[in-house]
Amino acid sequence: MTPVAIRKMERRKTFNDYIAKKRLKSTKQRDIIFDEFFSNYMGKHVTVEELYEDIKKRHPFIGFATVYRTLKLFMECGIASERNFGDGKARYEPIRSEREHHHHMICNECGKIYEFANNQVESCLNQIAKLNEFQLTTHKLEIYGLCSDCRAAKTA
Amino acid sequence: MTPVAIRKMERRKTFNDYIAKKRLKSTKQRDIIFDEFFSNYMGKHVTVEELYEDIKKRHPFIGFATVYRTLKLFMECGIASERNFGDGKARYEPIRSEREHHHHMICNECGKIYEFANNQVESCLNQIAKLNEFQLTTHKLEIYGLCSDCRAAKTA
DNA sequence: TACAATTTGAAAACGTAAATCAATTTCGCG
DNA sequence: CGCGAAATTGATTTACGTTTTCAAATTGTA
Numbered sequence: 258m259t260p261v262a263i264r265k266m267e268r269r270k271t272f273n274d275y276i277a278k279k280r281l282k283s284t285k286q287r288d289i290i291f292d293e294f295f296s297n298y299m300g301k302h303v304t305v306e307e308l309y310e311d312i313k314k315r316h317p318f319i320g321f322a323t324v325y326r327t328l329k330l331f332m333e334c335g336i337a338s339e340r341n342f343g344d345g346k347a348r349y350e351p352i353r354s355e356r357e358h359h360h361h362m363i364c365n366e367c368g369k370i371y372e373f374a375n376n377q378v379e380s381c382l383n384q385i386a387k388l389n390e391f392q393l394t395t396h397k398l399e400i401y402g403l404c405s406d407c408r409a410a411k412t413a
Numbered sequence: 414m415t416p417v418a419i420r421k422m423e424r425r426k427t428f429n430d431y432i433a434k435k436r437l438k439s440t441k442q443r444d445i446i447f448d449e450f451f452s453n454y455m456g457k458h459v460t461v462e463e464l465y466e467d468i469k470k471r472h473p474f475i476g477f478a479t480v481y482r483t484l485k486l487f488m489e490c491g492i493a494s495e496r497n498f499g500d501g502k503a504r505y506e507p508i509r510s511e512r513e514h515h516h517h518m519i520c521n522e523c524g525k526i527y528e529f530a531n532n533q534v535e536s537c538l539n540q541i542a543k544l545n546e547f548q549l550t551t552h553k554l555e556i557y558g559l560c561s562d563c564r565a566a567k568t569a
Numbered sequence: 570t571a572c573a574a575t576t577t578g579a580a581a582a583c584g585t586a587a588a589t590c591a592a593t594t595t596c597g598c599g
Numbered sequence: 600c601g602c603g604a605a606a607t608t609g610a611t612t613t614a615c616g617t618t619t620t621c622a623a624a625t626t627g628t629a
Contacts, residue, residue, distance in 0.1 A: 326618095395556075481585095481587080
């Protein structure tokens, strides 16, 4: 089995465990949304609308609200994260693993989203939290500016 | 003149210059909102609604939309910054000076907002941007978790 | 299988932000 | 000063993403 497949199974287990713990039910819709989201949107930052439209092509019976609710579930059990890049709509991203924690650079010009990770920043934040007796659960870090492509285009 | 008064004057100049450059007009309403915002909300993170309600007490004729529009103006000329801490409403904060750049820790329990600044993080981010040929204009950093008060309350 | 509990989808409700527009205000210019 | 073009105002409407509602359907369990 490939590493990707293994991680998908792990996420599946996390989700199933969460459902069991909370006495929720496993449904056809949740399975479909799970598959779509974790098969086609790894490393992406998808809006609910985009995901809904995409799913509807293959599964026209799935409702808008269900996609919303299911993404919330993914978040609650820690297999997806919600981001807001300032355009007014929430974006969801599959969490690959705790070790692949990363942040985003957003180009103000073309809107492209670049990812980066940096251990030094992470340890800084942990120190800061400790210093302030703050128990860190999550953090968000975003850099806004001009990506190299748009910079080139501007000077050209 | 106190340092605070001097900085207020500087902001005022920045605002006036922006208005002049863009051929906008200086109005009674903008003056009032300027005064309220920079007198009573230094170091705070006020929502449009809160600011509007507060101003209305003394100046009942001022409209909701004008407060929105004026805060946007403050942002555009760089004397205020907009933040979104995930509760669905934008918060505005007077920028004190470039040197006093800082970030936020938000308690998931009580909602209190704590500020912190850290030069190491800043220089890290500049390095990251440079490395990726990204021209940094702004960045946002937020830590979410449990503040020391709420931690104490939980274990008690 | 039966029954209680959860989930679903369509639609309505919600809340913040933005757009509209006629009336008013500002400001450059003679 | 006073004219006139341009910007601003505020009440209202509109837009839009998200959440809630609710009856019908589905799920899991006893």
